[in-house]
Each structure stands twice: as C-alpha cells, then as structure tokens.
Amino acid sequence: MADFDVLVLGAGSGGYACALRAAQLGLSVGLVEKDKLGGTCLHVGCIPTKALLHAAEVADNTRESQQFGVRATLEGIDMPGVNAYKDGVVSRLFKGLAGLIKGRGITVIEGEGKVTGDRQVTVTGADGQEVHTGKHLVLASGSYARTLPGLQVDGTRVMTSEHALRLDRVPASVVVLGGGVIGCEFASVWRSFGAEVTIVEALPRLVAAEDEASSKALERAFRKRGIVFRTGTPFQSVKTTDTGVAVTVEGGDVIEAELLLVAVGRGPSTDGLGYEEAGVAMERGFVLTDERCRTNVEGVYAVGDIVPGLQLAHRGFQQGMFVAEDIAGLDPQPIDETAIPRVTYSSPEVASVGLDEAAARAAYGDEVETLTYDLGGNGKSQILKTQGFVKLIRRKDGPVIGVHLVGDRVGELIGEAQLIYSWEAHAEDVAPLVHAHPTQNEALGEAHLALAGKPLHAHS
Numbered sequence: 001m002a003d004f005d006v007l008v009l010g011a012g013s014g015g016y017a018c019a020l021r022a023a024q025l026g027l028s029v030g031l032v033e034k035d036k037l038g039g040t041c042l043h044v045g046c047i048p049t050k051a052l053l054h055a056a057e058v059a060d061n062t063r064e065s066q067q068f069g070v071r072a073t074l075e076g077i078d079m080p081g082v083n084a085y086k087d088g089v090v091s092r093l094f095k096g097l098a099g100l101i102k103g104r105g106i107t108v109i110e111g112e113g114k115v116t117g118d119r120q121v122t123v124t125g126a127d128g129q130e131v132h133t134g135k136h137l138v139l140a141s142g143s144y145a146r147t148l149p150g151l152q153v154d155g156t157r158v159m160t161s162e163h164a165l166r167l168d169r170v171p172a173s174v175v176v177l178g179g180g181v182i183g184c185e186f187a188s189v190w191r192s193f194g195a196e197v198t199i200v201e202a203l204p205r206l207v208a209a210e211d212e213a214s215s216k217a218l219e220r221a222f223r224k225r226g227i228v229f230r231t232g233t234p235f236q237s238v239k240t241t242d243t244g245v246a247v248t249v250e251g252g253d254v255i256e257a258e259l260l261l262v263a264v265g266r267g268p269s270t271d272g273l274g275y276e277e278a279g280v281a282m283e284r285g286f287v288l289t290d291e292r293c294r295t296n297v298e299g300v301y302a303v304g305d306i307v308p309g310l311q312l313a314h315r316g317f318q319q320g321m322f323v324a325e326d327i328a329g330l331d332p333q334p335i336d337e338t339a340i341p342r343v344t345y346s347s348p349e350v351a352s353v354g355l356d357e358a359a360a361r362a363a364y365g366d367e368v369e370t371l372t373y374d375l376g377g378n379g380k381s382q383i384l385k386t387q388g389f390v391k392l393i394r395r396k397d398g399p400v401i402g403v404h405l406v407g408d409r410v411g412e413l414i415g416e417a418q419l420i421y422s423w424e425a426h427a428e429d430v431a432p433l434v435h436a437h438p439t440q441n442e443a444l445g446e447a448h449l450a451l452a453g454k455p456l457h458a459h460s
Contacts, residue, residue: 007132012142053189076194115274121134177200245257279296373389
C-alpha cells in the first residue's frame with residue numbers, strides 16, 4: 001500500500017504546481033523538498049531577478065527624467081535597500097505559497113530525497129531517514145547554474161547568478177560570460193546601476209535562441225546603452241588579480257574587470273538522485289519523457305528543467321498541472337512546446353512565441369511571409385520613449401506561426417500573441433478585434449491589420 005497517490009520529488013514550479021493540482025483533484029500528495037518551497041524560480045531565479053530589473057528601470061527613469069520634463073537626480077544605488085525590496089517580494093510570495101500548500105492538505109517532507117526503489121523515495125532530513133512510496137512518482141528536481149570546464153566559481157570574484165543576486169554592492173566593472181537570457185538580464189541591471197559591462201558570447205549573436213531580427217535590435221539597444229559585447233568569441237580562461245579578474249578569450253585578448261558572472265545556462269539536477277538505478281532513461285543528465293511527461297518506467301513522470309526543452313518556470317508549472325490531471329484520469333491535451341512564450345526582461349525586453357523566421361522557412365519554405373511593424377508608429381511606445389517592433393511570421397494565406405517583439409514592456413503583450421499563435425489565428429481573424437488606445441497592445445492590432453492587407457497607418 002503506497003503512502004500517497006502522488007509522491008513529488010522537488011517543490012519548485014513544476015513540483016508544487018503538480019502537488020497543488022493533484023490535491024485539488026482529491027489525490028493524496030507527498031511533496032519532498034530539501035530547501036525551500038518554490039525552488040529556483042521563487043528564491044534565486046525569475047522573481048528576484050525581475051525585482052532587480054524593476055529597480056534598474058527606476059534608476060534609468062530617474063537618470064533620464066529630464067526628457068520628460070521632470071527634474072530629478074540619481075544619488076546612487078543603495079544595494080542593501082534594493083536587496084531588501086527584492087527579498088520582501090520573495091518572502092511575501094513564499095508565505096502565500098506555503099499557506100496554499102498547507103491549506104490543500106499536502107504533506108511536505110523536508111529533507112534530501114533519493115529514489116531507492118519502485119516509486120519509492122528515501123528522504124534524509126534533520127531527524128534521520130524515512131522511506132515514502134507513491135502510486136505515482138513525479139520527478140521535479142530542477143536545475144543548477146552551469147559552469148565551463150576549468151572555470152572555478154568562487155562566489156566572490158567568479159560567480160553564478162545565485163551569488164550575483166546576493167551582492168551587497170554595485171561592481172565597478174563586470175564581464176558576463178554568456179549572452180543568453182540570464183547574461184543579458186544581468187548585463188542590463190548592472191549597466192542601469194552604473195557598472196561597465198562586457199558580455200562574452202561564443203555564439204554569433206546575443207539571445208541566439210530568438211529570431212535574428214530580435215537579436216540585432218537588442219544588440220543595437222545595448223550598444224547605445226554602452227554595454228560592450230563580443231559575440232563569436234569563445235572563453236579561454238580566467239585568473240584572479242589584485243583588483244578582480246582577467247578573462248582571456250579566444251584570439252588572446254584579455255578583459256579585466258572586478259567580477260566575472262558565469263551565465264552559460266543551467267544543467268539538470270539529477271546527479272546522485274537514484275534515477276538511473278531505478279531504470280529511468282537519461283541523456284546527458286536529463287530525464288527523457290514522452291509528450292505526456294511519462295518516463296520509460298511505469299508510474300514515473302518527470303517535469304520542468306530536468307526534461308529536455310525550454311528551461312522556463314511556466315513550462316514546468318504547466319507540465320506539473322498536466323501530470324496531476326493525467327494521473328487523475330482527466331486525459332489533458334499534451335503541451336505544445338512551440339506555444340510556450342519566452343521573455344528576456346532586459347531593457348529593452350525581447351519576447352516571442354511560435355517559430356522564428358529561420359525555423360519557419362526550414363519547415364515551410366517559400367510559403368512563409370513576414371511583416372515588421374515599427375513601434376515608432378505606436379502612441380504609447382512614443383510616450384514611453386521606447387524603440388522596437390512587432391514581427392509577424394505566417395504561412396501564405398494561412399495562420400500566424402510566429403510573433404516576435406522587442407521594446408520596453410513588450411513582455412506584457414505576449415499573452416495576446418500566445419492566443420493568436422495557439423488558436424492558429426489568421427491575420428484576418430485578429431484585424432477586426434478592437435485594441436484600446438493608446439496601448440502598446442495596439443501595435444499587435446496594427447501589425448495584423450497590415451498583414452491582412454489593410455494597414456491603417458502605413459505610408460503608401
């Protein structure tokens with residue numbers, strides 16, 4: 001007889017969402033967590049970094065207030081104050097989550113869990129070891145900040161995003177290793193706080209997973225902001241100096257700075273957790289699943305960052321709910337991975353859903369049409385003094401298959417973009433929808449009007 005209907009290993013976005021939904025559906029749930037409920041996203045990921053990015057936006061607005069006719073001077077960044085604000089946000093959300101989990105009657109098992117048998121987890125906690133079983137086992141052990149071979153992270157001079165979130169000062173200069181989402185977000189924060197920033201990226205462009213046009217726009221904006229970036233430049237080595245770090249890149253150039261932030265992506269936290277011994281199919285540390293989040297082992301599911309694909313909190317969250325519903329026999333629809341929205345919260349923001357132009361052309365060849373609407377024509381964007389665009393990708397006479405956005409606050413537009421993509425809307429379906437004026441949302445409306453062949457504000 002199993003202890004629980006559903007036993008979940010890990011209480012991050014994927015694990016806690018699964019636990020909450022399963023409990024809601026009347027299943028008994030055990031939730032194993034060695035650290036804090038909420039995982040990376042809540043404590044050292046999405047939430048605290050976005051709080052920093054908001055503080056950075058406030059700093060920029062103060063510094064540049066004169067252009068709006070407001071006289072203000074930026075006296076400086078009070079990092080302990082910024083951290084207190086950030087930690088306050090995290091702690092309020094944490095209290096809410098803990099209350100929710102308690103209120104749903106979920107059994108939280110504190111300690112380090114390891115799979116030790118068929119749907120069985122041994123948890124080592126403060127009071128020793130206990131063994132728990134579930135009719136269904138959900139693996140949700142999350143991810144860790146990766147580093148490169150031969151690169152020692154010391155947490156003071158050479159750090160990951162986790163250390164960076166705890167910094168009690170603004171560094172004078174930083175080298176950011178990695179021009180993906182995390183690297184670009186921290187580069188953006190530190191630049192707004194007044195640091196000299198250099199991004200080193202081995203791939204040919206920043207945010208290389210995004211559409212090429214979005215990368216170019218972000219690079220242009222970063223250049224304007226004085227963020228130095230070197231793309232197509234692999235890292236070779238780093239040594240600490242009296243004043244900080246000296247980073248050597250391919251070709252022999254040395255870049256000196258006070259700190260090196262290692263932002264080369266996240267790896268799956270699966271090492272030593274007994275997955276392989278339990279017969280779970282793995283690849284490069286990731287757990288392999290089918291489209292229903294099932295592993296090859298009967299009754300064992302996996303969700304979130306340990307499953308190959310986008311490492312995003314909202315993906316894990318959705319997968320967790322999906323698994324709970326699957327176990328409860330509700331037969332939910334599998335998640336369309338391409339429909340998962342992606343946002344980089346730098347200044348400017350980059351957001352997208354669906355296919356980028358290269359992927360669309362690879363899939364549909366000459367059948368692909370694109371349209372780019374410049375935010376210069378959008379009233380609210382002019383009020384905010386932000387530049388950027390809405391880029392639409394569609395199949396000729398067919399649905400919109402990709403939406404790409406660049407500009408301040410465009411992350412807030414991705415909701416409508418996601419509906420357009422997921423409902424396979426044609427431009428003609430979106431054109432009649434009334435968009436409030438003046439909003440940035442109108443830019444999506446105008447772009448679809450233009451794509452439907454009736455551009456309102458276009459220069460003929």
